[in-house]
Amino acid sequence: MTVWDRPEPPTRPVPLDRERIVAAAVALADEGGLDEVSLRKVAARLKAGPMRLYGYIATKEELFDLMVDEVQAEILPEAPPGDWRETLRVLAHRTRQTVLRHEWLADLLGGRPTLGPNGLAVTEARLAALHGLADIDTVLRAAETVSAYTTGAIRREVANLRAERATGLSKSDWQRANGPHVTRMLATGRFPALSKAVHEATHVDAEESFEAGLDWVLDAVAAKLARP
Incomplete structure (x- = not known):
């Protein structure tokens, strides 16, 4: 049974639901990346015991699935764009x-x-x-x-x-820092196509x-x- 098919447990003190859990997880990920997301950290943000979350989400992978689905709502346009x-x-x-x-x-x-x-x-x-x-x-x-x-x-x-x-x-800073090396390599004549791209292409x-x-x-x- 997928996480979307499994019913949520009854409401208890410190109200929880998957929507609140996922919102907290997305906020943690937005702040620090996926490494910042764990059921323990999500529970702490919601001021609930970590074991409470297991009634709603069995694994971190399920939590990631729910997070992805949550933000995918932002991809859908409000109206069909056309052809x-x-x-x-x-x-x-x-x-x-x-x-x-x-x-x-x-x-x-x-x-x-x-x-x-x-x-x-x-x-x-x-x-x-x-x-x-x-x-x-x-x-x-x-x-x-x-x-x-x-x-x-x-x-x-x-x-x-x-x-x-x-x-x-920045990209320009990195290019300047590595410019002397790239110039020396291109001067060998071993990379003519790359040299043309570096010197002539529109960036x-x-x-x-x-x-x-x-x-x-x-x-x-x-x-x-x-x-x-």
């Missing part, structure tokens, strides 16, 4: 924005799909946008491809943000890069959908 391409674009951007608000979510994306109501609703929105445009296998591959790009790009962005905090160096910020990559993925999906 399939605009719908997938909006869902991708809202996923990125949600992860930037809840950075810990990047560590829990990309595995098995979450089975909570919000996670299922996000999946439904992706598939519904493509419904009727191709056979179901093509629809599934298209949705998975856009989702895989979105997850990978977001994880890379979050990794860079964490590196900046860990080193105290864009994370949002511009995300948008450009998403456009390319959506173009590829459109080409697949256009095939007989």
Whole structure:
């Protein structure tokens, strides 16, 4: 029986429910990452005994599932955005924005799909946008491809943000610090393609890069959908 199917225990002194437990866990994760989340710390924040929480949540993994589902509600737009391409674009951007608000979510994306109501609703929105445009296998591959790009790009962005905090160096500071080494390596002539990219390419910020990559993925999906 999943955590969503299991009934909650009766109310006792110091009122608890899964909604309050999950809200406290999300707040802890927002403040310090997933390492700050434990049933003991959640119980302390709610001024309840740790054993009380086990009536509602059996394991930390269940708690993580509930946390992911809670914030996935932020991905869903209030109204359908439009055609399939605009719908997938909006869902991708809202996923990125949600992860930037809840950075810990990047560590829990990309595995098995979450089975909570919000996670299922996000999946439904992706598939519904493509419904009727191709056979179901093509629809599934298209949705998975856009989702895989979105997850990978977001994880890379979050990794860079964490590196900046860990080193105290912004992207430009890091580039300046490592510039002499890179210059020496490029001067060997062993990396001509990389040298061209370093010296001639237009360097864009994370949002511009995300948008450009998403456009390319959506173009590829459109080409697949256009095939007989």
